[in-house]
Amino acid sequence: MAALAEQYDRFKKMGAEVVTVSTDTQFVHLAWQRDEKLLEKVKYPMGADPTGRISRMFGVYDEQTGLALRGTFIISPDGTLLNSEVNYYNLGRNIDELMRKFKANLYLSKHSDEGCPAKWKDEGDKTLKPSADLVGKVYEALQ
Template sequence: MLTVGQKLPSFNLQAVPAGQPKSPSEAFVEISDQSNQGKWLVLFAWPKDFTFVCPTEIAAFSALNEEFEDRDAQILGLSTDSEFVHLAWKRDHEDLRDLKFPMLSDIKRELSEALGILDVNEGVCLRATFIVDPEGIIRHVSVNDLSVGRNPQETLRILDALQTDELCPCNWQQGEEVLKVA
């Protein structure tokens, strides 16, 4: 699995954009590693659409989208489902209808393999989260078991800490003092 200090792999994937498409021609977009140049990326992966834990995480990230945007960060969701399955799930699940970030389709598993986040038994993405700086360098990685949801608020806290470029103690929150080396 890729880790802190490594470069985010290049990718170019089909995605379901944020919001609701106004026409069939707006239902899908291409998103690449170059689509959000100069921004922080929060890339998080989930195992499968139409499951139980996944929509709770996706909706929680969407609820915090404005806070991530305020920090010049773009959220990108990712699974190995097709863009058509993403769109159907988004239309079907009330909590996902007005999703505020794109859902990337990695049906060929190219990005998931490059990141090293495919579950060896299931062949689907692990619950992995990557925070990537504007230069494309991975600055944070976390991975949960398939059965355990993550905490998007903690991802936001870690992004805040990374953006200080300072030493941040345990449980540090935005606005608190950072550590100073004597």
């Protein structure tokens, strides 16, 4: 959450609204954000999902505990879910990887006939254009 706070302005400048969500209320969010020094730089809105309605919608609600698993979801401006990643309770997320995926989605939204390969990191890196010529020649295309 602190790592996300560090990159929040970048996400925002690139056109994303980042919202964190837990099953706590907004009142508890306020108390926690003001209390915890790690969160003093947090600027993102902290969403309250006390009924678990939103968490269930994204399949991260744990009925046993009433808590949400560590799920990250990227939704395009037309409302399509483009990324879904869920970690169990005990594994934190890499915000650089979230940034990479967001950048890739931005790029692909403007270049719909291309694909970003596994090692794609930023605009300017090699992409692939699926075609008959590419079949069996991905290695060569990536050189």
